[in-house]
């Protein structure tokens with residue numbers, strides 16, 4: 001064993017889940033970013049947490065709009081992940097630039113991602129400051145699944161994504 005910089009150790013975390021975080025401004029203009037740092041945090045009520053950098057446009061939109069969608073990307077979305085994860089919605093409309101298709105959510109303003117394995121409609125319930133990121137915890141007020149999606153993508157790092165097969169249902 002050898003001691004290293006934390007950065008070097010953190011690069012060995014892959015594979016990692018990825019999710020879409022979809023948010024909207026007051027006029028309904030939508031923004032979307034991929035995030036690796038996220039998790040379910042409660043069964044009852046159902047809660048999902050995402051960790052968003054202070055400088056992300058998504059951060060400002062969740063702070064003001066207090067709602068966001070979390071979606072699990074499926075195969076075919078690899079290019080959109082790279083695109084939306086390297087540009088800011090402050091400067092451009094990433095929805096049209098990425099080619100992602102959206103549809104209205106049922107309970108919140110930010111829309112759902114067509115073709116994603118899972119879409120979770122979240123209302124902001126809590127926030128925790130963690131250094132240069134904020135953990136936004138959303139109560140999941142509605143959930144949707146895509147029965148025909150082959151499974152969700154995993155991030156293997158360096159822009160490499162692969163399919164993770166869903167566990168067989170019991």
Ligand SMILES: Cc1cc2nc3c(=O)[nH]c(=O)nc-3n(C[C@H](O)[C@H](O)[C@H](O)COP(=O)(O)O)c2cc1C
Nearest residue numbers: 033034035036037052053056057058085087088089
């Ligand atoms: C695979 C991947 C995972 C990422 N994970 C996170 C994350 O967990 N949290 C975060 O704040 N940014 C993450 N990012 C970076 C944001 O997606 C990126 O900064 C994005 O441009 C922010 O967009 P926005 O300014 O429109 O909100 C990730 C990027 C990629 C490509």
